Amino acid sequence: MKSEDNKHFWEKWAVRYDKTMRGSGRLYWSIISNMEQTLNRNMTVLELACGTGLLSVKIAPTVKHLESTDFSQEMIVQAKKKVHSSKLFFSVQDATALPYAPKTFDAVIISNALHIMPEPQKALSEIKRVLRDDGILIAPTFTAAGSLGGRIKNRIMELSGFKVFHKWTPESYLAFLKSNGFEIQKSEVLGGVLTLTYVEARKNN
Numbered sequence: 001m002k003s004e005d006n007k008h009f010w011e012k013w014a015v016r017y018d019k020t021m022r023g024s025g026r027l028y029w030s031i032i033s034n035m036e037q038t039l040n041r042n043m044t045v046l047e048l049a050c051g052t053g054l055l056s057v058k059i060a061p062t063v064k065h066l067e068s069t070d071f072s073q074e075m076i077v078q079a080k081k082k083v084h085s086s087k088l089f090f091s092v093q094d095a096t097a098l099p100y101a102p103k104t105f106d107a108v109i110i111s112n113a114l115h116i117m118p119e120p121q122k123a124l125s126e127i128k129r130v131l132r133d134d135g136i137l138i139a140p141t142f143t144a145a146g147s148l149g150g151r152i153k154n155r156i157m158e159l160s161g162f163k164v165f166h167k168w169t170p171e172s173y174l175a176f177l178k179s180n181g182f183e184i185q186k187s188e189v190l191g192g193v194l195t196l197t198y199v200e201a202r203k204n205n
Contacts, residue, residue: 030190031111031140032058034198038136039063043106046130048095048123049113053079053088059109060088067105069093096122100130107131109138112196115166115173124180128203137182140190140198143170170197177201 032055039045043063050056050068052075060066066088070076079090093099095110096119108127114120127137144167168176170189174197177184182201190196 027191027196028054031055031196031198034140034186034188034200035059035109035138036062038138038200039107044104045107045109046098046100046105048093048108048110048127049117050079050090051075053082053084053090055109055111056088056090057082057084060085063087063107065089067091067100069095071095096126098126098130102129103132103135104130105132105135107136107138111138111140112142114139114141115143115164115168118165120166120176121180124177124182128181131203133203133205135202136185137177137201137203138199139177139201140196141168141173142191143168143173143189143195143197168197170195173197174199 039059039062041062041064044065045059045063045067047056047059047066047068048070050070053068056066056068056079064087066085068079068088068090070079070092071094073092076090076092095113095117108131110123110127114123117123131137144164166176170187174184174187177199181204183204184199184201186198186200188198190198
């Protein structure tokens with residue numbers, strides 16, 4: 001799948017995205033609960049691949065300022081329809097070519113997205129650039145390759161046009177982050193069939 005084909009897929013799915021994710025409510029609350037233990041009201045935070053803002057609207061009240069971005073214009077259209085905090089700002093951005101100055105953010109969140117990016121290492125490079133030296137990366141990501149059920153589910157999703165570029169296990173995902181210059185601070189495997197690995201990491205300065 002080419003990058004433009006991938007973008008077109010998410011543009012089409014934007015309107016239906018929230019309904020599709022309703023079955024993952026418990027998992028989302030686990031992610032939010034973990035994030036709330038790390039984020040605080042003094043933080044300026046960037047969220048990449050925010051989709052329709054499901055996490056954004058929950059996180060925003062817990063921080064000083066939240067920039068929530070997605071590469072899909074239609075996802076951002078849907079996100080802006082949600083009632084949200086005055087601390088939250090939505091915009092269309094490419095995670096691999098961000099417009100922000102170096103060392104701008106106290107934390108960068110990229111949730112359930114690195115595995116569906118053709119070149120996630122480019123996003124991590126940009127994250128390292130815009131994170132402050134003591135900043136934190138929060139990157140929960142589906143690592144379904146860690147189970148037979150997850151691999152079967154991945155295959156079914158791909159038949160619908162959903163492309164998973166990187167089929168990590170929890171262990172290989174952590175290794176990927178380390179190989180791209182991050183030191184793991186916290187990791188926890190969450191979820192059922194579609195295993196998700198919640199990770200917090202700091203960049204190696």
